[in-house]
């Protein structure tokens with residue numbers, strides 16, 4: 573088994589944090605996104621979407637989605653449980669992760685990728701060269717601001733995103749805050765529940781991954 577990783581990108585960091593929480597180590601291959609290594613013929617053969625992370629299994633199969641990788645690891649290493657103990661918890665965690673990805677990660681990426689110099693033809697990850705649209709950067713900023721308000725409201729009466737236990741939803745949300753900081757979209761200080769939660773999850777040793 574091999575994990576294709578990249579130190580600068582938010583997506584593989586979600587898997588690294590997940591592995592750190594599990595105490596699992598997997599041999600990694602570094603993919604230099606800035607040098608365009610995701611477009612080499614060998615990487616494209618592994619993942620035609622040209623994205624990281626990818627978990628290459630011993631069978632040769634490539635798992636190319638963060639949550640699918642996490643699910644696979646959770647099944648191999650059930651403890652500590654990060655994806656829910658009961659059918660209800662698992663369903664709710666899935667809902668939250670999808671909302672975090674859609675309302676959070678995709679909003680921040682929309683703002684970041686449509687405004688960052690050097691990504692002019694890279695407005696979306698993947699093999700297609702797509703031009704930046706400045707109006708989408710603006711829309712992404714607005715969406716990200718709403719996302720943080722919504723996350724703050726959820727954390728007002730939940731210790732963690734999905735309730736009393738730290739889960740993969742917290743990992744995903746933690747990465748949105750750090751990604752937002754990089755895109756200069758820091759959540760405002762008055763979102764005190766978000767701030768309390770962030771202080772806790774960011775100080776876990778796994779957050780360094």
Ligand SMILES: N[C@@H](CCC(=O)N[C@@H](CS)C(=O)NCC(=O)O)C(=O)O
Pocket residue numbers: 581582583584605610622623624625636637638639694696697698
């Ligand atoms: N399908 C993937 C998408 C992951 C993704 O978008 N990865 C980004 C890094 S955060 C990437 O590989 N980008 C390559 C590029 O920008 O060319 C997932 O697991 O959600």
